[in-house]
Amino acid sequence: MNHTISPADQVTDTEAIRHVASSRFRFGDILAAGVGSMTRRGARSVLSALGVSIGIAALVAVLGLSDSSRAELSDRLDRLGTNLLVVTAGQGFGTETASLDTDAAARISHIGAVNEAAAVISTDLTLLRNEWMSTNDTRGLGVVGADATLLDTLNGTIADGEWPGDHWSTAPVAVVGAEAARRLGITSVADGPTVHVGNRDVTVVAILDPLSLAEDLDRAVIVSRPMAEQIAAADLSPTAIYIRTGAATVDAVRGLLPATVSPLAPEEVEVTRPSDALSAKESAEETFTALFLGLGAVALLVGGIGIANVMIISVIERRTEIGLRRALGARRRDIRRQFLSESVALGLAGGIAGVLMGSVATVVFARTQGWRVVIPPAAGVVGIVGAVLIGAIAGLYPAVRAARLAPTDALRGA
Amino acid sequence: MSALAPTRPVPPALELVAVGKEYAGSPPVRVLHGVDLRVDDGDFVTIVGQSGSGKSTLLHVAGTLDRPTSGRVLVAGVDTTELSDDQLAAVRSRHLGFVFQQFFLLEDLSALDNVALALAYQGVGMAERRTRAGALLDRVGLSHRVHHLPRELSGGERQRVAIARALVTDPSLLLADEPTGNLDSQSTRSILDLLHELHDEGVTILVITHDTSVAALAPHQITVADGRITADRR
Ligand SMILES: Nc1ncnc2c1ncn2[C@@H]1O[C@H](COP(=O)(O)OP(=O)(O)O)[C@@H](O)[C@H]1O
Numbered sequence: 048m049n050h051t052i053s054p055a056d057q058v059t060d061t062e063a064i065r066h067v068a069s070s071r072f073r074f075g076d077i078l079a080a081g082v083g084s085m086t087r088r089g090a091r092s093v094l095s096a097l098g099v100s101i102g103i104a105a106l107v108a109v110l111g112l113s114d115s116s117r118a119e120l121s122d123r124l125d126r127l128g129t130n131l132l133v134v135t136a137g138q139g140f141g142t143e144t145a146s147l148d149t150d151a152a153a154r155i156s157h158i159g160a161v162n163e164a165a166a167v168i169s170t171d172l173t174l175l176r177n178e179w180m181s182t183n184d185t186r187g188l189g190v191v192g193a194d195a196t197l198l199d200t201l202n203g204t205i206a207d208g209e210w211p212g213d214h215w216s217t218a219p220v221a222v223v224g225a226e227a228a229r230r231l232g233i234t235s236v237a238d239g240p241t242v243h244v245g246n247r248d249v250t251v252v253a254i255l256d257p258l259s260l261a262e263d264l265d266r267a268v269i270v271s272r273p274m275a276e277q278i279a280a281a282d283l284s285p286t287a288i289y290i291r292t293g294a295a296t297v298d299a300v301r302g303l304l305p306a307t308v309s310p311l312a313p314e315e316v317e318v319t320r321p322s323d324a325l326s327a328k329e330s331a332e333e334t335f336t337a338l339f340l341g342l343g344a345v346a347l348l349v350g351g352i353g354i355a356n357v358m359i360i361s362v363i364e365r366r367t368e369i370g371l372r373r374a375l376g377a378r379r380r381d382i383r384r385q386f387l388s389e390s391v392a393l394g395l396a397g398g399i400a401g402v403l404m405g406s407v408a409t410v411v412f413a414r415t416q417g418w419r420v421v422i423p424p425a426a427g428v429v430g431i432v433g434a435v436l437i438g439a440i441a442g443l444y445p446a447v448r449a450a451r452l453a454p455t456d457a458l459r460g461a
Numbered sequence: 462m463s464a465l466a467p468t469r470p471v472p473p474a475l476e477l478v479a480v481g482k483e484y485a486g487s488p489p490v491r492v493l494h495g496v497d498l499r500v501d502d503g504d505f506v507t508i509v510g511q512s513g514s515g516k517s518t519l520l521h522v523a524g525t526l527d528r529p530t531s532g533r534v535l536v537a538g539v540d541t542t543e544l545s546d547d548q549l550a551a552v553r554s555r556h557l558g559f560v561f562q563q564f565f566l567l568e569d570l571s572a573l574d575n576v577a578l579a580l581a582y583q584g585v586g587m588a589e590r591r592t593r594a595g596a597l598l599d600r601v602g603l604s605h606r607v608h609h610l611p612r613e614l615s616g617g618e619r620q621r622v623a624i625a626r627a628l629v630t631d632p633s634l635l636l637a638d639e640p641t642g643n644l645d646s647q648s649t650r651s652i653l654d655l656l657h658e659l660h661d662e663g664v665t666i667l668v669i670t671h672d673t674s675v676a677a678l679a680p681h682q683i684t685v686a687d688g689r690i691t692a693d694r695r
């Protein structure tokens with residue numbers, strides 16, 4: 048027999064080899080090998096993916112909750128409006144406290160862009176549930192006099208009863224703030240409850256809902272300005288004027304207010320926007336957000352190390368499988384991809400579980416707070432992509448080690 | 462091809478030319494010394510030698526799982542000396558089928574999927590892989606064990622699965638290292654019978670064994686001792 052082969056034959060055969068070398072282990076096979084092996088190593092896979100899922104859950108929950116609370120805040124601000132301004136008397140020269148003119152509110156309401164203005168007068172009148180109680184028992188509540196426009200200016204709502212309206216200035220009636228009603232034990236105005244203000248009884252005709260932009264008034268019993276002056280037997284100047292402007296004209300009005308209120312000493316007038324304080328309160332909570340994100344990152348790191356560990360053990364346990372696959376024609380990169388796909392599958396599973404857990408946590412917590420649930424889609428995407436990346440990074444070293452294993456060593460190792 | 466054209470000569474399935482293998486160390490271990498060996502297409506060769514004589518090393522080098530320190534290895538006429546690792550992987554996938562003493566079946570895969578795995582590295586689609594794997598299981602007499610896991614099979618049956626896996630790619634050469642080493646005498650008998658049947662059907666086979674009674678059954682017997690060929694009888 049003649050077995051010599053021509054160089055031409057040899058070339059075509061080598062070409063064929065090259066061709067085979069370039070036809071690769073398919074993506075589906077890599078995936079099947081990775082996912083299959085992961086699911087078969089059940090408990091261990093679950094445990095190693097758990098770390099990542101906890102980290103991702105923390106991340107998603109933090110992002111979800113901060114978005115939910117921000118949505119809640121912006122809902123509240125929308126409802127209350129960022130177009131509410133408050134004028135108070137600032138500090139005058141020396142120690143004397145500047146005061147606002149009695150008709151300042153009326154002047155302000157002449158500014159075109161002002162929709163509504165209401166002056167409020169703090170009094171030092173005593174407030175008692177009834178005249179037989181001790182005067183020390185004021186329960187931290189105060190009495191204020193206010194214009195009838197107060198409710199509309201504050202966009203306030205009534206929990207029970209009716210805003211007095213027309214007969215406000217003359218009738219001995221009062222409206223109580225939410226907290227004041229609670230402390231006074233008034234839950235309804237149906238049977239005409241009274242409170243004792245100064246030296247006389249006034250009838251409570253309405254209970255307010257909490258006023259987020261004027262929390263002081265939650266703890267007040269509100270009567271009309273003339274009524275307050277009548278009980279106090281003195282002329283009282285306003286302590287604060289609440290002003291509701293058009294949405295776009297807040298800044299313009301803000302600029303005009305000092306001169307309008309006090310043409311002679313505009314610098315003594317202080318103008319604030321209560322919604323700013325509310326926003327500031329929220330940004331303090333971002334500190335906690337950062338803290339939780341930090342904890343999530345630590346969990347992710349630990350989770351990544353867990354995956355790397357499981358993968359290294361897997362490579363050691365499957366030496367002979369690696370050798371066998373090489374004998375069947377697997378290239379180093381096929382082995383590398385197989386193990387990499389397994390750790391990516393672990394990361395992905397952890398990521399999906401984490402996003403689900405984080406979303407559930409967000410829904411549960413937001414519901415208990417009575418918030419609107421907002422889970423930013425980006426949190427889900429970032430969570431899953433992040434987990435996949437962690438899986439890939441964690442699996443890189445084990446996969447490279449598996450691919451470097453000499454097939455003979457792998458097969459002899461049995 | 463025209464009937465008048467000369468048929469292309471079939472190259473030997475395997476040819477080793479002055480192959481030496483040395484393992485690094487101090488001192489280095491010389492395991493193979495100038496091994497010359499040829500397995501023709503359609504041959505059935507046994508290599509017999511005592512434990513430690515270098516048989517497995519020889520099989521690894523011949524199977525391109527390891528490179529010789531010196532000499533050349535030609536598989537189906539292709540000189541593997543200059544080939545890259547990836548090309549060697551392709552040579553194994555295309556031309557060689559391995560059978561080992563320990564079977565090396567993947568425990569999580571059914572007999573069918575174990576056999577089909579060999580085709581995955583040729584980029585064959587799943588459906589075709591399964592069809593061809595089924596045909597091979599049938600050929601080794603395991604059509605009733607297709608969906609069994611390796612642990613549900615006897616030793617002899619597992620080795621049949623391994624043989625089916627080695628042959629499913631239709632290789633130029635079947636390389637078997639102590640294929641009956643882990644089997645009782647009855648299973649040994651049946652595996653040897655199977656190898657003979659396959660040889661009769663045209664499969665080229667190289668079996669390595671320390672068992673002279675196994676070696677004696679082949680038409681072409683080679684003896685190794687201390688990494689050298691001491692006899693080559695056809
Ligand atoms: N990686 C290696 N490094 C050093 N020596 C090795 C290595 N592999 C095998 N050997 C040595 O080579 C010799 C032949 O081993 P092997 O080929 O397995 O023999 P057989 O299969 O005939 O029993 C033995 O002495 C063994 O210790």
Ligand SMILES: [Mg+2]
Pocket residue numbers: 516517518638
């Ligand atoms: Mg051996």
